[in-house]
Each structure stands twice: as structure tokens, then as C-alpha cells.
Amino acid sequence: MTTAIPFLMFEGRAEEALTFYCETVPGSRILDLQRYDAKGPGKEGSVSMARAEIAGLKVMAFDSPVHHAFTFTPALSLFVDCASEAEQERLVATLGEGGGALMPLDNYGFSRRFAWVNDRFGVSWQINLP
Template identity: 60%
Template structure:
């Protein structure tokens, strides 16, 4: 059986992002974290490969040592069904801090409470009240 996993490529801030994300979602943990050593090719201490879960959903991440002409884009986002207004507001505030609000928290017809933010790492999040 195939397994599908969201894979996030950072450029030097993967561990910071992972630790931030797992602090926001219950039932979250770092499952595996491998770092580059002195021998490289990435910067020593940066993430060679990580596996982590957010509320039971598995993700993978790396720090790319290669500079690319692209980064994260809102055309791909992580969609979160929040169970309460408090949860939605808390996540919106924390994820949006030092990031960018693409759609402010509001009623958009398709949802009574919805917001879309890019976090400070560039990852895009859609937050919806279930």
C-alpha cells in the first residue's frame, strides 16, 4: 500500500519550524531527526532529514543546502479543521505572527470562520472552523 506524506523543504530553519509546529498541535512529536555533520554537504547542524507528526498526521522535512529559485507557495497549503473558535483564533494568531495574512479571519460564505495565513517560514495554512 502506498503512503502519502507531506514533505517540506526549508533553507536552514527546518528544526525551528518543526519545533514551533509541534508546540501548536496536540498529539504531535518529532519521530526522527538527522542532522548534517562537519562533513556536510549541508551546514553542520542543519536538518538532513526529519519525520514528525502534527495531531497524528505525518510530515517530513529537510534543510536544502542547495539554493533554489523557488520556495513555498500558497497554492499548496496545510488545511486544518479546528474544533472550536478558540482553537482557530489561537492557531491563526500564532501561525500568522511575523507571517502574512492572505485572508483575514472572517465569514466567507463557505465557512462561518476561516482564515488563510503564511507563517514566518513561508508555509501556507488554511484554518477553518468545523
């Protein structure tokens, strides 16, 4: 069966980011994590491949052994529907800390409570209360 999974490319912070997401977003966990060894091609101990489940969404991530002139863009984001206002406020505050708000928590017409933030790793999150 053909499948598609979001893939997050970091440069040395994949494990930190996945741990942060799994501690922050309910129903999340790291499924497996493999590291580069002394033979490389990445820095020894950094993530060669990881799989996680974030609120039921499976994602893959790794630390690129190659430096790139780009990072994440808000054009691709993780969209989270929250169960309560309290959960939404916590996620917006926690995920947005050290990042920035693209759309502060508000009623935008298409949603009664919505926010869009970049986290400290550069990943973009749309946080909705349906």
C-alpha cells in the same frame, strides 16, 4: 505499500519550524530528526531529514544543502480543522505572526469561520472551524 507524505524543504530553519508547529498545533510531535555531519552535504548540524506528525498528519522536512530561487507557495497549504473558536483564534494569531494573512478570519460562505495565513517560514495554513 505505496504512501505519500507532504515534504517541506527549508534552508536552515527546518528544526525551528517543526518545533514551532509542534508547540503550536495540538496533537503534534517530532518523530525523528537527523542532522548533517561534518561530511555534509549540508551545513553541519542542520537537518538532513526529519519526520513529524502535525495534528495527526505525518510530514517530512529537511534543510536543503542547495540554495533555490523558490520557497513555499500558498498553492499548497496545511488545512487544520479546529475544535473550538478559541483554538482557531490562537492558531491564526500564532501561525500568522511574522507571516501574513491571505484571508482574515471570517465567514466566507463555504465555512462559518475560516482563515488562511502564511507563517514566518513561508508555509501556508488554512485554519477552519467546521
